[in-house]
Amino acid sequence: MPELLIELFSEEIPARMQAMARETLRKMVTDGLVEAGLTYGHAQAFSTPRRLVLALDGLSTESPTLREERKGPATTAPEAAVQGFLRSTGLTLDQLEKRDDKKGQVYFAVIEKPGRAAPAIVAEVLEKTIRTFPWPKSMRWGNGTLKWVRPLHSILCLLSDDTGASVVDLDVDGIQSGNTTAGHRFMAPDRFAVTGFDDYAAKLKAAKVVLDSAEREAMIWHDATQLAFAQGLDLVEDKGLLTEVAGLVEFPVALMGAIAEDFLHLPPEVLQTSMREHQKFFSVKNPKTGRIEGFVTVANRETADHGATILKGNLKVLSARLSDARFFWEHDLRVVKTEGLEGMGAGLANVTFHNKLGSQAARIARIEALAREIAPLVGAQPDLAAEAARVVKSDLRSAMVGEFPELQGLMGSYYAKAAGLPEAVATACKGHYSPLGPSDAVPSEPVTVAVALADKIDTLTGFWAIDEKPTGSKDPFALRRAALGVIRLVLGNGLRVGLADLARNGTLAALWAHYQVPFMLGYRVYKEDQSSFWMSGYCANPNDEDKYVPVLDKEVFAIKAEHGDLAREVDIDLNLANVQPIASVGQIASDLLSFFHDRLKVFLKDEGIRHDVIDAVLAMPGNDDLTLVVKRAEALSAFLKTEDGPNLILGFKRANNILTQAEAKDGVEYSFGADVKFAEAEEEKTLFAALDAAEAALAPAMQAEDFATAMAEMAKLRAPIDAFFTAVQINAENPIVRRNRLNLLSRIRQICQSVADLTKLEG
Secondary structure, eight states: OOEEEEEEEESOOOHHHHHHHHHHHHHHHHHHHHHTTOOOSEEEEEEETTEEEEEEESOOSBOOOEEEEEEEEETTSOHHHHHHHHHHHTOOGGGOEEEEETTEEEEEEEEEEOOOBHHHHHHHHHHHHHHHOOOSSOBOOTTOOOOBSSOEEEEEEEEEETTEEEEOOOEETTEEEESEEEOOTTTOOOEEEOSSHHHHHHHHHHTTOOOOHHHHHHHHHHHHHHHHHHTTOEEOOOHHHHHHHHTTOSSOEEEEEEOOGGGTTSOHHHHHHHIIIIIOOEEEEOTTTOOEEEEEEEESSOOTTTTHHHHHHHHHHHHHHHHHHHHHHHHHHHHHHHHHHHHHGGGGGGSEEETTTEEHHHHHHHHHHHHHHHHHHHTOOHHHHHHHHHHTTGGGGSHHHHHOGGGTTHHHHHHHHHTTOOHHHHHHHHHTTOOOSTTSOOOOSHHHHHHHHHHHHHHHHHHHHTTOOOBTTBOTTOHHHHHHHHHHHHHHTTOOOOHHHHHHHHHHHHHHHHHOOTTOEEEEEEETTSSEEEEEETOSSOTTGGGEEEOSSOEEEEEOGGGOOOSSOEEEESOTTTEEEEEEHHHHHHHHHHHHHHHHHHHHHHTTOOHHHHHHHHTSTTTTOHHHHHHHHHHHHHHHTSSHHHHHHHHHHHHHHHHHHHHHHHTSOOOSOOOGGGOOSHHHHHHHHHHHHHHHHHHHHHHTTOHHHHHHHHHTTHHHHHHHHHHOOSSOSSHHHHHHHHHHHHHHHHHHTTTSOGGGOOO
16 A cells, blocks of 8 residues: 655744644644545654654555435425435436335435545645644745745655655645655755655655654753763753754754853752743753753754854853843842842832732732631741731742743742741742642642632632633633642642631632722621611621621622711611622622532542532532542542442432432421331331441541541441331331331431432432
8 A cells, every 4th residue: 555755844843833733734634535535554743843744654545436325305396496406416307316205206316426546635635734734823925825834845745655656746836746855954955855754764864854853852862961971960851941952953963061150159940941941951950069050052963063163152142141140130139138028029019910909019918818817727827927928929020030930939939038038938939829730749838838828819719809700711810720729739738728718708808909998898787677777897796786687798888989988987878879789708709619619529530539429528518628528528439439338329319219208298307206116127126226326436437527437337227228128118007107217217318418418429
């Protein structure tokens, strides 16, 4: 079977686009060939800075002949219907067949599509691929209309088999397909002909082009590590940079240089970031000191002086870049030493966080209040957590972070140490953004955890307060990531945190920041005759409380300014034109808690816990304590994997169904009064004893939150319940016995429901 080789040769393709482009080329061409009726065995796609390559083996020589039968209208149908059918099939009336049907004769069209040779199909598919290729950015050049990421120079399209190779004839905007390509731009620029993929790959390698990007990455990493090892140094791993650099060169040549002594005092992350972002250099560190002392650059050619001229030029540019970084570092240190870290961040009062949520300084004040509240829950000192919260964002005003935004937080930790702040504060500066993703490390230092939680909860409550929630796939403020961060912080540290209270308090602060209305936070209190009401900001116990009836939930109000001095308590007539409810704090916090639960379901699903199990435990009290929720879910999930688990659930559901139907029929609730003295069957008495034992054992287990033990005790009920249902008729003729047995079922329901809401379980 023929082998297909395609090469699209152009000017340099940006490195960030190459992986996507080679996969797109493979998919578009193979999908097009299959849709046209061809088959193939295996497809490989490659990329270098100047070429996209696709190689297929086992390609069929032609598409099969297709025969299609299509049923049409009845022979007695109106002329318009018949003509429409003819247009859709491309046939004439005399080409149609008449066949008998249930309701008479109908027209049938028999359409035969002859097979096509592979070269014609390949040419058609490749031209369509080139003209519709979805580059993120593309350009036109010369007088043509073709768009490509960079000017396209040549198209190699070759079909080869045992008898030889032939060019697939193709012309795209004046670019005629052929069987030639070019080697390395500098070391082997001449064009040469190829006869198939193996010949192509071998001749490219001889022409100083390494076709496979994975092979280029391996060459770069091997040569760079060897250069560092020879100097007693270590190459700093950077997979993203390795992939990018492999997309910049066709023939990688690693060169190593040393960083000037003047720059070695800079933080290693500053050196690494500056060299990676500006120069695409790999960093080389001293394993004994941790300092970045050298770099590795990757050239695209071999030179007679073994790269000396290239290194000299790179060092000159690097020196200028690192001089800038040194200036930023020294400037920031002077600010910190003269004004302190809080002084560095003073300008955040003029930086808007969000136009509805105020400045960064206002946000920091909210985070500080939340961090102080959270600190005792995570084992941190409230004052220390508040101090950290005040300064963790200060480096946003530093010159270094202004140049390298990715260093935010990290630079704050350096500046905190320079300012003489406690180590816990410096650690919080670095770690309070974490975790940033599902694989990011979870901080464990108490002050860092307190500030990290406060930061994320403020973000969530703020955007919930202004009704900027994620919708569908859109999440412009990364709120799903923030919620996952809260979940991982809580679970990763085993924290017992009530998210409901934190959400309410964060929402109150966010609403205040949004509306900026005096006395907008508080209780609404009505006079008993509903004639007027009194309201006080932050006041939980109004004066003369015996004259008023408090509303249970806090609400938010906007009070019009014509009431004069609102910096004091005011007595306002019941006039809804003057006092307007804006939002319910409790409702916003409840909605946010539901969002946490949704994200927790996604998180636990990845841990192998079923969604209905999570629903069953979320229906229990304390569902804002995520650690408690997960302990329940893990115990229930493990229980359901045992033999007793599913069988006990079936017994519970049977008892619950019978009980629910009886309560609906009788109009009463059977929830107490089961007495063993009315038991008749031995299995009934055994069940009473088993329930008594289960209740006695479950109480201390639940108190200790030992859900595994609780589940084990519940499992002991399986056999007595099964035996009870086998031997006993619930709806006995004696009404006293019937009522007693229904109350006994109520005990089964109550005990089984003490760990989770088993009605939520499926199956």
